[in-house]
Amino acid sequence: MIGYIVRRLLQAVLVVLVVTIIVFILLHQLPGGAARAILGPRATAAQIADFNAANGYDQPLVIQYFRQLGQWVTGDFGFSIKLNQSVGSLLVQRMPKTIILGLLSLVLTVIVAVPLGIYQAVHRNKSFDYVATGLSFIFYAAPTFFIGIIMIEIFSQNLGWFPPEAPQSDGIGPIFQEFDAMILPIVTLALLSIAGFSRYMRSSVLDNIDQDYVRTARAKGASPSRVLAHHVLRNALIPIITLLGLSLPALFAGALITESIFNFPGMGLLFWQAAQASDYPVELGVVIITAFATVVGNLLADVSLAVLDPRVKL
Incomplete structure (x- = not known):
């Protein structure tokens, strides 16, 4: 190792x-x-x-x-x-906000996508599975800026449930003090990941349901819920855990657009403003940090896969 x-x-x-x-x-x-x-x-x-x-x-x-x-x-x-x-001080100010936004959206993604994928696999080829699959394809294909604009139009302009703009104060404290202003950015950033993660989870559960060890557990009299929780889920989660590490660059790419739409003062908005102002030192710093995060994410994904799945040869 x-x-x-x-x-x-x-x-x-x-x-x-x-x-x-x-x-x-x-x-x-x-x-x-x-x-x-x-x-x-x-x-x-x-x-x-x-x-x-x-x-x-x-x-x-x-x-x-x-x-x-x-x-x-x-x-x-x-x-x-x-x-x-x-540029270093700018990154120190903005990076924690982007990290928190990404982590919150990632938590929401896992909470929604894992049960959704499991339910689709268990009830495959049923009405719910078809509807969820269609919605997943729509959200997976829809551009982030389009989803963000629709969210603002519906939940901010029409219904008035949430503010159209993220918290503008410095520091990470306002993120939690004005958490209602964070709902739309978090959901917008999470929708794309939910669509992808749920599809992976569905496929992984379906692959494991047909394995010999599942049929053996059923033959021994294990209930369907026990088979799913104690046998299928443990192996089906391995690809999802690996995807968590690979999702770091995707989260930043989505954060760039999401932060611009909701005027959230993180690294994504910093990069967007730097590109418009031709502020190349800032762009350079953000690109290098993003490359480093991408490499670290891939490393964590490889190591976690090797730790969780003994069948993987190092």
């Missing part, structure tokens, strides 16, 4: 390095370079030269990359001229 984890960690480091190289190259492919993108189209040649000299952009690309790589390793992602604040 230790050797497997070490190998996966080395692979994770390699993947993150490749991501940083790609992002670094793309940053230097911008028309006019990073200086023109940050200073604007009216910047003079002298201003651009001064900016390049001050930030090391006049040095060879290899030297620039390793200099920036050393800064990224220490948590220094540069300075946002647009916001007049270091």
Whole structure:
């Protein structure tokens, strides 16, 4: 197990390095370079030269990359001229909010999707199964921004049950103090995951119901509920637990749109505003953090699968 984890960690480091190289190259492919993108189209040649000299952009690309790589390793992602604040401090402020939003939506996903998938599998090819399958396909295919707009239109504008905007105060305290304003963002972000997780759960339960050990348990006189709870569910949950680790990048991708729709001040909204303002240091920092989270999620998924399923060879 230790050797497997070490190998996966080395692979994770390699993947993150490749991501940083790609992002670094793309940053230097911008028309006019990073200086023109940050200073604007009216910047003079002298201003651009001064900016390049001050930030090391006049040095060879290899030297620039390793200099920036050393800064990224220490948590220094540069300075946002647009916001007049270091990128690291912005990430520290916004990241906890995005993490809480993602965790709450993930909890809601598991609470709804697991029982839903089990019920569909037990009552397969019945009316409820067909309806739930159709809704799952709709929510799985629908864009996040469309779901968010519909949620605001129905539950905020028409019914007036929830605020159309997420809590705007700094810190994570307002998230729980004004939790009614978090309902729509959490549900919007969770609906896509519920659609996918419930389908996986349904398929996993169906695969296990037909196994020999289930027929043996039934032949011994075990009740259907005991067979489901003590035999089928334990093995059927393995793919879902693995998906939890793989869902980290998907949650951030959904959070980017969800936070923009509900004006939730997290990393997703920060990235959206940085893209509109051409604030490339902020975009770079968010992309690197997201790449790191993706690699960590994949590592956790691999290790958890190996721990939960002894049949997996490391």
